[in-house]
Structures are given as C-alpha cells and as structure tokens.
Amino acid sequence: MPQKTRPVLISIPGSLPGAWLFSRNGKIRYTMPNMHKVEVRESPIEGRGVFAHQPIAAGAQIGTYHGKRTMRNGKYVLWVTDEDGTEYGISGRSKLRYLNHSGEPNAEFYGDELYALRDIDPEEEITFHYGELFEEWLETLSEAELESA
Secondary structure (H helix, E strand, C coil): CCCCEEEEEECCCCCCCEEEEEECCCCEEEEECCHHHEEEEECCCCCEEEEECCCECCCCEEEECCEEEECCCCCCEEEEECCCCCEEEEEECCHHHHCEECCCCCEEEECCEEEECCCECCCCEEEECCCCHHHHHHHHCCHHHHHHC
C-alpha cells in the first residue's frame, strides 16, 4: 500500500518557502513553492476561486494539482497529457481545484504544475483557460504580449 504524505509549511534556511511533503519513510519532496501565497474564497466569476494574497512573479510556479489519477471526468478533474502522449485526469484535492476559467488567464498548467503567465497582484483571482481554445487565444497575442507572459 502506498504511504500517505501530508503537506507541511516550513522554512528551511537558504531555501524558498513552500509546502513540503513528508512520507512515513522519511522521504521529503518539495512540491508547492508559492501555495503559501494563495487562498480560496468566494469568487465573482463563479463559486469559490483561488486568489493571490502576496505578489506572484511572472513565470513562477504556483503549485501542483494534487489528487488521485482518474479516467472519469468530474467537477475538479484536470486533464493532462504525459510525455508518452497518454491523457489522464487528476481528481483535485488541493486549493487549486477551485481555479476558475478566464478567456484571458493569468496562469497556465504545464502537466500538473501551475505557472504564472504574468505578474499576479495581491487580491487578484488566479485563473486559467479550461479548454483547447487556449492555443487559439495564444495565437491572438502579439509578440510583446507573449514575451511578457
């Protein structure tokens, strides 16, 4: 049976603050470098949303979409494609399951990792583009907008 892990917020001198996963066998994995900068609250877009409560720099990793791997669709399932081209879902269990859609997102997933496309200000809702139309949206951006993202 796989060993369960629990996220713990700690500060290690000389490292970035973030959440670390400690397993029962003593293995440590750094997993969410900026999750301490986000919170979940009511969203003007829909239901609950994820908001920055500290600045997040463009290009920074915000966090990892944690959850069980699934082949069934659901409200909090993020669909990703691995290096082999296999598509699978992740049934969200972290704060990131509350991300809302935007036609002009400020974050994007690369696999199960969420990155800021631009600087995100405190109190700003963090959003990503839910569908395949994201690539079409990218094509509408100018070179300057792409470089700043």
